Amino acid sequence: MPWPVAAVVLLAALLHATWNALLRRSVDRGLETVRVAAGAGVLSAVALSALPAPAHASWPFIAASAVIHVAYFSLLAVAYRGAFAPAYTVMRGGAPVLVAIASSALGLDELSASAWAGVALVSVGVAGLGTLHAHAGVSGRALAFALGNACVIAAYTLVDGAGVRRAGNAASYTLWIFALDAVPLVAWTLRARGASALVGAPSDVARALATGTLTMAAYALVLWAMTRAPVAAVAAMRETAIVFAWLIGAGALREHASARPIAAAALVAVGAVLLKL
Numbered sequence: 227m228p229w230p231v232a233a234v235v236l237l238a239a240l241l242h243a244t245w246n247a248l249l250r251r252s253v254d255r256g257l258e259t260v261r262v263a264a265g266a267g268v269l270s271a272v273a274l275s276a277l278p279a280p281a282h283a284s285w286p287f288i289a290a291s292a293v294i295h296v297a298y299f300s301l302l303a304v305a306y307r308g309a310f311a312p313a314y315t316v317m318r319g320g321a322p323v324l325v326a327i328a329s330s331a332l333g334l335d336e337l338s339a340s341a342w343a344g345v346a347l348v349s350v351g352v353a354g355l356g357t358l359h360a361h362a363g364v365s366g367r368a369l370a371f372a373l374g375n376a377c378v379i380a381a382y383t384l385v386d387g388a389g390v391r392r393a394g395n396a397a398s399y400t401l402w403i404f405a406l407d408a409v410p411l412v413a414w415t416l417r418a419r420g421a422s423a424l425v426g427a428p429s430d431v432a433r434a435l436a437t438g439t440l441t442m443a444a445y446a447l448v449l450w451a452m453t454r455a456p457v458a459a460v461a462a463m464r465e466t467a468i469v470f471a472w473l474i475g476a477g478a479l480r481e482h483a484s485a486r487p488i489a490a491a492a493l494v495a496v497g498a499v500l501l502k503l
Contacts, residue, residue, distance in 0.1 A: 317376055
């Protein structure tokens, strides 16, 4: 993986951990999740007018990804009913192994031995982080939803890794996904809670647009990277976001971190280096 691509993936990881931490800090996480999707959807719809349409071959992948992302956003709020860093770890930690195995089995990418070692270290590190604190910081129900979301993350990663390579334009491919997945989420919330609850105060609108921008940017950077490097390698390096999540959890969210989770986070960093090499 070239250095510029690796740097882009690391930036995407930081952006992803940041907007997830902002979501975790909200009081009504279910409503805030829809606001994030709505903010990203509105911004995507506006930006799409200035971008070329994705190639026809990519539209089935866009449609499938939009449906999968609805499931992702739906599970996200429930998974954060507890400490942020452990839930984030469990949710993201299972995805790299699933992506690597599936992409290799489906013939999407052929990984080198060092890349497989990197995937393994990243996966062991993030799994260790989740195991150390799962029972202390995450309820059994939240843990189950986090594990379920790991499968969802792996699914949309594989779909989009194949789809974006057919699109001809990573940005328009990404924005169409966010424009489409916002529709059912917003429609359901409008029916269940009304427009006033969804829109909220001006500060809620501003926060939705800000977090929507972060989630769009984070995923657009990842999909661009998948056009330049193996899908499994990008997916595994992206999970270095877990290190940022623990730093944010320990700093901004005042969550406790001992030596063992720090050691597990170090495994993630070493795995990222192997993926780069």
